[in-house]
Amino acid sequence: MRKLALLLLLVTIAGCAPKKPIPAPVVSAPKFPEFIPPTVPASLALTPAAANQDRGWKFLQSGDLKNAAREFESALRTTPSFYPAESGLGYVELARKEPKDALPHFDRALERETADLSALMGKGQALLALNRESDALPVLEAALAVDPSLSEVARHVEVLKFRGQQDDLNRARQAARAGRADDAIAIYRRAIQSSPESAFLYRELAAVERQKSDDEQALEHLRKAISLEPGDARSLVQIGDILDARGDFEGSAKAYVDALVIEPNADVDAKLASLRARADLARLPDEYRAIDSAPQITRGDLAALVGVRLAGLLQSTRRRDAVVVTDIRTHWASTWIVVVAQTGVMEPYANHAFQPRTIVRRIDLAQVVARLLTKVAEVTPGQPHPWQSARLKFTDLAAGHLAYPAASAAVASGVMTVGPNNSFQPSQAVSGEEASEAIHRLDSMVRVDPTRGKSGR
Numbered sequence: 001m002r003k004l005a006l007l008l009l010l011v012t013i014a015g016c017a018p019k020k021p022i023p024a025p026v027v028s029a030p031k032f033p034e035f036i037p038p039t040v041p042a043s044l045a046l047t048p049a050a051a052n053q054d055r056g057w058k059f060l061q062s063g064d065l066k067n068a069a070r071e072f073e074s075a076l077r078t079t080p081s082f083y084p085a086e087s088g089l090g091y092v093e094l095a096r097k098e099p100k101d102a103l104p105h106f107d108r109a110l111e112r113e114t115a116d117l118s119a120l121m122g123k124g125q126a127l128l129a130l131n132r133e134s135d136a137l138p139v140l141e142a143a144l145a146v147d148p149s150l151s152e153v154a155r156h157v158e159v160l161k162f163r164g165q166q167d168d169l170n171r172a173r174q175a176a177r178a179g180r181a182d183d184a185i186a187i188y189r190r191a192i193q194s195s196p197e198s199a200f201l202y203r204e205l206a207a208v209e210r211q212k213s214d215d216e217q218a219l220e221h222l223r224k225a226i227s228l229e230p231g232d233a234r235s236l237v238q239i240g241d242i243l244d245a246r247g248d249f250e251g252s253a254k255a256y257v258d259a260l261v262i263e264p265n266a267d268v269d270a271k272l273a274s275l276r277a278r279a280d281l282a283r284l285p286d287e288y289r290a291i292d293s294a295p296q297i298t299r300g301d302l303a304a305l306v307g308v309r310l311a312g313l314l315q316s317t318r319r320r321d322a323v324v325v326t327d328i329r330t331h332w333a334s335t336w337i338v339v340v341a342q343t344g345v346m347e348p349y350a351n352h353a354f355q356p357r358t359i360v361r362r363i364d365l366a367q368v369v370a371r372l373l374t375k376v377a378e379v380t381p382g383q384p385h386p387w388q389s390a391r392l393k394f395t396d397l398a399a400g401h402l403a404y405p406a407a408s409a410a411v412a413s414g415v416m417t418v419g420p421n422n423s424f425q426p427s428q429a430v431s432g433e434e435a436s437e438a439i440h441r442l443d444s445m446v447r448v449d450p451t452r453g454k455s456g457r
Contacts, residue, residue, distance in 0.1 A: 307336025
């Protein structure tokens with residue numbers, strides 16, 4: 001009986017003795033090499049918690065998650081402020097593929113030390129595992145700020161930025177298409193904050209600002225796009241369009257020319273030609289610009305139309321000796337009257353008076369057109385000129401009439417048209433629209449290169 005009691009006593013004593021800790025494994029090949037080991041601050045380096053942390057990390061990297069968690073929990077029991085153990089527990093949950101449970105541990109570690117690299121990297125991995133890429137990006141950027149040498153993290157950050165940017169772009173474009181310009185602009189501005197060197201972001205933002213009629217901001221952002229990408233012809237064209245709408249012909253023309261130097265484009269060529277024509281028109285007197293809408297025109301108006309729009313044709317044909325004209329000194333079209341008189345397109349009267357304010361009739365216009373057709377024939381000698389031999393019939397103009405040949409040539413060439421019942425209506429006053437159209441048709445028949453004295457297209 002005494003022996004049995006002694007045996008029980010020995011068993012009891014053995015059970016109360018402290019258990020010998022499980023030896024920490026020797027890790028030759030880490031199970032989770034992507035995990036960043038927490039750094040123990042110097043003030044806690046010699047504490048029992050630090051020993052638990054070291055053992056726990058070895059268990060974790062050997063794949064023994066149960067003992068790893070036990071060691072990290074033991075560190076926190078002895079030293080609740082020992083935040084590296086929170087990161088350790090977070091990594092245990094990541095190893096268990098429980099990223100949602102891992103996040104609180106990393107957050108508690110970051111509450112203690114906001115720049116802790118291990119906690120930042122662990123939180124970033126947890127967020128990525130939860131497909132919360134937009135939340136992971138700033139966390140990984142913070143980790144990269146702590147250790148810029150993390151090249152793999154840097155590449156991942158760039159990928160996340162690109163994906164986020166693509167998502168932002170899709171949302172911005174959808175908002176713009178839906179007419180929600182303010183929403184689109186706000187998204188573009190956020191995208192630019194994260195990628196301030198992306199020229200295309202400024203270009204697309206400018207397009208939405210133009211949609212909102214904010215041309216001033218659009219110009220600023222288009223110019224920024226060009227500063228980032230000097231070969232950006234599209235932005236130059238948009239700048240040209242905005243300046244054209246503002247009436248800045250010089251600035252617009254420069255933008256179009258710069259765009260064409262980078263990238264030839266037929267549409268931009270057409271815009272530039274139209275711009276230059278309008279710029280030339282804008283420099284002409286108000287009286288000239290009013291001709292097209294005038295119900296009837298004068299000889300001075302017609303002289304100006306011919307002198308401006310057919311300048312190349314007049315310069316390439318023979319001039320007569322000086323012509324004396326006595327009544328045009330103060331007339332607004334005097335410059336062009338002198339030109340048409342010297343080239344014989346419009347003759348002064350016998351008393352050397354041009355009578356610039358006299359109303360032009362259709363028969364008068366026909367005579368001017370016939371003289372211009374003669375000049376067209378001079379500069380296009382190899383082309384057929386069927387109007388020269390035409391003999392049309394008019395119900396109100398006999399073939400023996402002095403002006404009949406001119407009327408026949410003008411209509412046969414297609415420069416002038418007939419009225420009802422094939423009438424020419426010789427005494428009808430000519431409107432600005434009719435005269436302008438006739439001059440346009442003449443101009444389209446020939447393009448003259450005055451440097452060679454030959455026609456060219």
